[in-house]
Amino acid sequence: MxxxxxxxxxxxxxxxxxxxxxxxxxxxxxxxxxxxxxxxxxxxxxxxxxxxxxxPKRVPVVGDNLVMAPADGKVVVIEETVELEYLKDRRIQVSIFMSPLNVHINWYPINGVIKYFKHHSGLFLKAWLPKSSTDNERTTIVIEKDSKTTILMRQIAGAVARRIVSYAKEGESVNQCQQEGFIKFGSRVDLYLPLDTKIEVELNQEVTGSQTIIGRLNE
Known part of the structure; x- marks a missing residue:
């Protein structure tokens, strides 16, 4: 370690x-x-x-049609919703809550190109609350895998977390399970996936960043 x-x-x-x-x-x-x-x-x-x-020392799990866990923690949301900031369409949202005891590195869930990045100032509500996705301090990263597949990843600060670090840069090519950033002292990561993604996790499941398969893209 x-x-x-x-x-x-x-x-x-x-x-x-x-x-x-x-x-x-x-x-x-x-x-x-x-x-x-x-x-x-x-x-x-x-x-x-x-x-x-x-x-931690980990051998990343990779696969062209796989969506890998971007963080360690517990799955607190799996639901169909509308992403309003960038995608502006219906998506499957999968959210992972990171407690202060989890590893707090974040990883890219897929290969692709960063099409959009923005940091939003905001509140510091408890990270497991639904409103934290839109009201808390957060970053939004959009990764385009190819012309047909784009996903959105959002880092969210929590009641304890007061600093989000992201290494994402628009136009940069990134690799699956490459480090994307770090959130300090408790937080949450949201993924917005295509509706035809086959979700491989369940609510309240503990997942491991770069190791757990969140879903499989329909190709």
């Missing part, structure tokens, strides 16, 4: 803050059981922060 580059600054900051607090606690309480408990809690919290930015 390695540490994601998006975590370097935060990890350094928390290390310095906790180190200063530990020194203050030492002079305040001296040695003893109470100090040992506080130091243990400080270490546990620091390790939790470090683990949040972990990069």
């Amino acid at each position: 390695t540490i994601h580059k998006e975590g370097y600054g935060i990890i350094r900051t928390f290390f310095l803050i906790l180190a200063i607090l530990d020194v203050i606690l030492y002079f305040a309480f001296g040695t003893g059981l109470l100090l040992n408990i506080l130091l243990f809690l400080s270490l546990a919290f620091f390790l939790l922060i470090v683990s949040f930015f972990r990069v």
